[in-house]
Amino acid sequence: MRYYKYSEYLLSLYGEKVYKLPISIPVSCPNRLGNTGGCTYCGSEGAGFENISGVFSVREQIEKNMDYIGKKYKAKKFIAYFQNFTNTYLPLSEFKKFMNEAAKCDIVEISISTRPDCIRKEYLDVLDDIKKTYGIEITIELGLQSANYHSLIKTNRGHTLGEYIESAILIKSYGFKLCTHIILNLPWDDMTDVIESAKIVSALKNDFIKLHALYIEKNTVMEKQFLNNEFEICSVSEYKERVITFLRYVSPNIAFERIIGRAPKENTVFANWGMSWWKIHDEIVLEMEEKNFSQGDLFNYLGGKGVKKFFD
């Protein structure tokens, strides 16, 4: 394979396929709730999740999903995946209750998704206790989207690169696994930003990455900007080039959960260039094979290696 897949990582660690069970808890996002308006591409989809979460307990959600996925795929090992919104943006006592409820189920790992500005030591201490008590792995997923801090302002992310760096260092200091989400085709980014994003996630010793292509939902700030021609989205061939470049610069030790996301067709004005995600994925891999490129073949800049360029 031309890049290191997350499924390979799981297989080598657990000796069999491991499945993620999505769980919703009653959380939202501080960037949506405040008077900042949220990220410019953030749709209203999330509001529904906030309601679903109140219907079933964490245990019930895990057991229902486990039963369904277990039967469908003959699966035996599972990760409890707190996927929606900012799962560390709730009172500490509630966070502790939800995490302990998950840990008591028959799972091998807890994975939680959150924002870089919502990483606090007390919450990581709760996860550390759980890791030690139950002997399960902890992964924290952070949305960064781009190392271009100007793009973070333009998309109204509500945090900067500095906050991402600080939270990544803190998470790694606990020995937790770190996963970062990156959108490789934000309108104001170019190849320099792609390379810098790859370097930063490598320098911060990420374990996993999720790469996405931007899709534009209706009724968002970005939809208005897009329809007013305030920006252009790069072509699909440029996106593929960006993914390949990112993969070549990133550390070969980082496993990829995806190199392009599935994008909803409904309620969007732009999504994956009207193509299926797997076609774009396969074309990326094919191009890497044809050119004999691999993940990390340009990973030659950390640990003082960058100095070589002055002497070559």
Ligand code: SF4
């Ligand atoms: S961090 Fe996520 S949920 Fe919050 S405003 Fe941005 S896209 Fe929406």
